[in-house]
Amino acid sequence: MIAPHGNKKSIEHVAVNANCYICVSHKPGKDGYTQVKRNGKYQRLHRYLWQKEHGAIPFGQYICHKCNNNWCINIAHMYVGDQKTNMLDKARAGTTHTRILTREVVEAIRIWRPRWTGTNVQLGELFGVNERTIRHVVDPNSHAWRWVN
Numbered sequence: 001m002i003a004p005h006g007n008k009k010s011i012e013h014v015a016v017n018a019n020c021y022i023c024v025s026h027k028p029g030k031d032g033y034t035q036v037k038r039n040g041k042y043q044r045l046h047r048y049l050w051q052k053e054h055g056a057i058p059f060g061q062y063i064c065h066k067c068n069n070n071w072c073i074n075i076a077h078m079y080v081g082d083q084k085t086n087m088l089d090k091a092r093a094g095t096t097h098t099r100i101l102t103r104e105v106v107e108a109i110r111i112w113r114p115r116w117t118g119t120n121v122q123l124g125e126l127f128g129v130n131e132r133t134i135r136h137v138v139d140p141n142s143h144a145w146r147w148v149n
Ligand SMILES: [Zn+2]
Pocket: 019, 020, 021, 065, 067, 068, 069, 072, 073, 074, 077
């Protein structure tokens, strides 16, 4: 018999600006979403958490983020949408990542970088910035992002 939660890795997060929860115990997958292994298969962590709270996701529906942080796992920031709203979500999120490096993104990069086993280039792709920006953000001697401290 397997004890409740036995051999399941617990999910830990930190809250960043605007109360977005950034997972620090699990790594993101290639699609940029945090993955969790439950029942023998990997699934997107935010979908897993939402379903635990609300039950199965209606067929054909998506779990979208009001906060535009696709890696956010705060259930209160999620809503059920269709493909159209999901695409709008992605478009907005994409805009945020590429044009303005928000406080949330800077904080998330700093949280994720020490746990990231890939390269800065790959991490940059996840956040929609180049590797130079990643280096600046995580460099304690860099003056570029001091306003976040
Ligand atoms: Zn959020």
